[in-house]
Amino acid sequence: MNEQIRREFQVLGKPTPKKDAPLKAAGRAEFADDINMPGMLHGKLLRSPHPHARIVSIDTSRAAALPGVRAVITGKDFPGVRYGNLPRTRDYLPLAIDTVRYIGEEVAAVAAIDEDTAEEALDLLQVEYELLPAVFEPEEAMKPGAPQLHAPAPGNISAHTESQFGDVAAAFAEADYVREDVFETHAVKQGMLEPHACVGVWDSFGKATLWSCKMSPYTVWRQLAMGLDIKPSDIRVVQTYVGGGFSGGKQEAMPMDFCALMLSKKTGRPVKFVHTMEEVLTIGHMRHPMKIWLRTGTTKDGRILAQHCKLLANGGAYSSIGGFSIFLAGAMLNLPYRVPNMKFESDRVYTNNGFCGALRGHTVVQMCFARDSQLERIAEDLGIDPLEIRRRNALHDGDVTPNGFRINTFAFDECITRVAEMSGWYSKRGKLPKYRGIGFGCGAHLSGARLMGHSASAAEIRMLEDGTVHLTTGSTDVGQGVETVMSMIAAEVLGVEVDDVNYLKVDSAATPLDPGTFGSRVTLFTGNAVKQAAEEVCRQLAEIAGERMGVDQQDLVFRKREIINRKDERQRVSLKEIVRWAMFQQGRVITGRGTYGASEEKIDFQTGQGNLSPAYNPTACAVEVEVDPETGFVDVVGLWGADDSGTPLNPMAVRGQVIGAAVMSIGHALYENLIRVDGKVMNPSFRDYKMPQATDLPKLADFQHANVITWEPEGPFGAKEAGQGAGTGVIAALANAIYDATGVRLTRLPMTPESILFGLKGVQQQKGNRGP
Amino acid sequence: MxxxxxxxxxxxxxxxxxxxxxxxxxxxxxxxxxxxxxxxxxxxxxxxxxxxxxxxxxxxxxxxxxxxxxxxxxxxTIEGPPAGDPALQQIQRSFVSKGAVQCGFCTPGMVVATKALLADNPAPSEDEIREALVGHLCRCTGYVQIVEAIQDAARGMQDAASQMAPKGSD
The missing domain is CATH 3.10.20.30 (Beta-grasp domain)
Incomplete structure (x- = not known):
């Protein structure tokens, strides 16, 4: 692709085990639930059993009198300030005050000497509710006369977004072929194994400290300040190891976080909360169920002329970041295909269900399912090879999309080719035995989004006298490998070993401010900041070393813990020696700071115009399935994916990310489903909420992934995102594979055995009708 | 009470x-x-x-x-005996070197289960490994690197055993 790809790295580009893996494998990594403090109390939350009700009164006296109970709080113990992400969407309260809006909403909290006592105290809390009419489906919630959830949101419209580029009406009029389809997606959960947990201490100096497994500790920090109505400087959020995130509650301050602090304030003791898995699966933060109406017009040869999409999202009871969720869905209609004329209209609607927000892939996953399923039907109708129709519409390096995405690198075509080769596509498609099929699916993702408010990242490096490196950023490792890749970037620049870099977990009292880990932003945004910080350290050290060595500092290179004169490699000095000399003789603190801003780019969230991310990555995959015609059961027998993640800085971590993302999408496509009846979650347990097991996946030989290497100029050392894009094409690929195997076209998720059997009956009837 | x-x-x-x-x-x-x-x-x-x-x-x-x-x-348990447990240590090394650890929350359970598996079946097939992992959820890895780590640990333990063999054979 260019010269730089062949660049020799010292540290980067080699598969590198996670730095914290030995600690984790030994069971010595301290997660939030592993924290134990002297005198610590245990908290529990009382949750609403009703989907919509007014709280008439709460009698806490019997609970408070139970031996072992130390404090009971309700919503009235908080200042009544709503918190959230954007001024317009602040609708959360630490505990409900007068109204509950979904089953599971937090109403009161108890701190007791142990969990059993706290649990028992919950049973003694007496809440008098006045039931209100509830509404669960967005279409119903939008009707006149429907129960209203939030006064400032008439018609229960939580967020609305629309955008239009080009002349959609003219393009449809010109199209040779037009089709419309409706797709429905469902509620799924993050499914991280570590339940939310926190420990709060409100000390006698009035400072509140929260230890918790947060992906975005600074978001939590701000939201805590908002909901507690105290200064952010009086709050400290300390990140523990995070046992899986995938967005959701670990992105935001949750009721448990507020209650741990408030109960600590009341009792003078540390207070710990740990959700049960039932709570995790009942409360909000899940993928938005959507109805997606998609109309596409093409030329005879399958070139997309126009797309018109209407999207209705069931937002649940609160906003979370739902406004951005639907904006993103519309924006991502622009990738990975060229759509010259486009119209997008979307509403996110409040209903009396657990609220929805981000989950790995956010809303890109639903859009890709709809679009790539439809594209396959278009290809079939027009008699075009499914891969060829994708190639004809593929975006390329240097393209600018109608909404203003400026694409630097985008090896989409090569991803399609690699998947076709790996999967044996042309020897399989249409040639597999009955009930066996192969399908293709594509997608794309951002490497972080430029958002309103806080988008930029920062990093700070301090050299220690033993020549090691103290690196802090505001980005969290949630298992994806941030601590390793950031250390690798610093080590690459400074010419030291990965293990010489000590990457600290986020502590709002000590680490740079950062929006956190989400949107596949960290490697690119924070990575650039780390690179710049390390370069600044090199500049300072080269200045000192140059003086000491009598060498022009421009000629100095950093390699193997030494500073070397490239013109005469015999002239070299150890990094440690220079650091020590600077410290001991000059009193200098060698620190480097780096930043990566979102540049001056402005995204117009009203019109949808703007270059939302610094970099974009395409992905393609093929999935092979075998369907049991008796049971409708789908066996995923092969999965081959290719991604343009730029230049993978740690190929071991990239592989872990893309395979993990793909497997999560298999679960979401086929069986994961948070079943809700009148707002009640019917399967809040891993027994009934089924996630992929080791036996549900293709064998190693048929589960392959390839990186198509590009050098992304915006990325640190050419890198782009890896953690989410790879999951975006998988669901459509499965739908297309099931169609190839059975003739059943499924447009509603999850694609259960029942829906396949039902579809098979339809296919057989059609054949029967056509018969002689 | x-x-x-x-x-x-x-x-x-x-x-x-x-x-x-x-x-x-x-x-x-x-x-x-x-x-x-x-x-x-x-x-x-x-x-x-x-x-x-x-x-x-x-x-x-x-x-x-x-x-x-x-x-x-x-x-x-995952903490192992005070003097260390060579089997546990081999499995832990394999999990680390094969990239089988991401968030690490499932890892202690996976490592301990692997010890039981390899004690019963020192050379499990890929299918046997996957069967043994049923009931062990991992949301990060998609299991691929975990299966590879267990294969690696099995090889490592067999290599260690064969090096020990001459001493113990009489």
Whole structure:
């Protein structure tokens, strides 16, 4: 692709085990639930059993009198300030005050000497509710006369977004072929194994400290300040190891976080909360169920002329970041295909269900399912090879999309080719035995989004006298490998070993401010900041070393813990020696700071115009399935994916990310489903909420992934995102594979055995009708 | 409140005499009474495998096992014996070097379950490994690197055993 790809790295580009893996494998990594403090109390939350009700009164006296109970709080113990992400969407309260809006909403909290006592105290809390009419489906919630959830949101419209580029009406009029389809997606959960947990201490100096497994500790920090109505400087959020995130509650301050602090304030003791898995699966933060109406017009040869999409999202009871969720869905209609004329209209609607927000892939996953399923039907109708129709519409390096995405690198075509080769596509498609099929699916993702408010990242490096490196950023490792890749970037620049870099977990009292880990932003945004910080350290050290060595500092290179004169490699000095000399003789603190801003780019969230991310990555995959015609059961027998993640800085971590993302999408496509009846979650347990097991996946030989290497100029050392894009094409690929195997076209998720059997009956009837 | 009862547990070869309430699970007692937090608490109903320990060499979900029932048995946890356990160490090295650890929350349970698997079946096939992992959820890796790590650990342990063989053969 260019010269730089062949660049020799010292540290980067080699598969590198996670730095914290030995600690984790030994069971010595301290997660939030592993924290134990002297005198610590245990908290529990009382949750609403009703989907919509007014709280008439709460009698806490019997609970408070139970031996072992130390404090009971309700919503009235908080200042009544709503918190959230954007001024317009602040609708959360630490505990409900007068109204509950979904089953599971937090109403009161108890701190007791142990969990059993706290649990028992919950049973003694007496809440008098006045039931209100509830509404669960967005279409119903939008009707006149429907129960209203939030006064400032008439018609229960939580967020609305629309955008239009080009002349959609003219393009449809010109199209040779037009089709419309409706797709429905469902509620799924993050499914991280570590339940939310926190420990709060409100000390006698009035400072509140929260230890918790947060992906975005600074978001939590701000939201805590908002909901507690105290200064952010009086709050400290300390990140523990995070046992899986995938967005959701670990992105935001949750009721448990507020209650741990408030109960600590009341009792003078540390207070710990740990959700049960039932709570995790009942409360909000899940993928938005959507109805997606998609109309596409093409030329005879399958070139997309126009797309018109209407999207209705069931937002649940609160906003979370739902406004951005639907904006993103519309924006991502622009990738990975060229759509010259486009119209997008979307509403996110409040209903009396657990609220929805981000989950790995956010809303890109639903859009890709709809679009790539439809594209396959278009290809079939027009008699075009499914891969060829994708190639004809593929975006390329240097393209600018109608909404203003400026694409630097985008090896989409090569991803399609690699998947076709790996999967044996042309020897399989249409040639597999009955009930066996192969399908293709594509997608794309951002490497972080430029958002309103806080988008930029920062990093700070301090050299220690033993020549090691103290690196802090505001980005969290949630298992994806941030601590390793950031250390690798610093080590690459400074010419030291990965293990010489000590990457600290986020502590709002000590680490740079950062929006956190989400949107596949960290490697690119924070990575650039780390690179710049390390370069600044090199500049300072080269200045000192140059003086000491009598060498022009421009000629100095950093390699193997030494500073070397490239013109005469015999002239070299150890990094440690220079650091020590600077410290001991000059009193200098060698620190480097780096930043990566979102540049001056402005995204117009009203019109949808703007270059939302610094970099974009395409992905393609093929999935092979075998369907049991008796049971409708789908066996995923092969999965081959290719991604343009730029230049993978740690190929071991990239592989872990893309395979993990793909497997999560298999679960979401086929069986994961948070079943809700009148707002009640019917399967809040891993027994009934089924996630992929080791036996549900293709064998190693048929589960392959390839990186198509590009050098992304915006990325640190050419890198782009890896953690989410790879999951975006998988669901459509499965739908297309099931169609190839059975003739059943499924447009509603999850694609259960029942829906396949039902579809098979339809296919057989059609054949029967056509018969002689 | 029900009185505490005395129990005696052998964990990783060390005897602990403690007083507990009789309904406490082995998971709770390990984590809360003995401070061994390497064994993780997640689903609480034997579905996820994060709380796996070995009892007399068999992998069990400690969230579903009463501590009182574990008396008189050998309990082995991820913390391992004070002097170290070569099998555990080999499995841990393989998990690290093969990229089988991401968030690490399932890892202790996976490692302990692997020890039980390889003790029974030193050279498991890929299918046997996958079967052994049923009941152990991992949301990060998609299991691929975990299966590869277990294959690597099996090879490593066999290599170690074959190096030992000449000494032990007579």
């Amino acid at each position: 029900i009185d505490l009862i005395p129990v005696s547990l052998r964990v990783n070869g060390v005897r602990y005499d403690i007083d507990i309430r009789p309904w406490r699970t082995l998971l709770e007692v390990l984590r809360e009474s003995l401070g061994m937090t390497g064994t993780k608490r997640s689903c609480g109903e034997g579905q996820c495998g994060t709380c796996t320990v070995l009892i007399d060499g068999k992998a069990v979900n400690s969230c579903l096992y009463l501590a009182v029932e574990a008396q008189g048995k050998e309990i082995a």
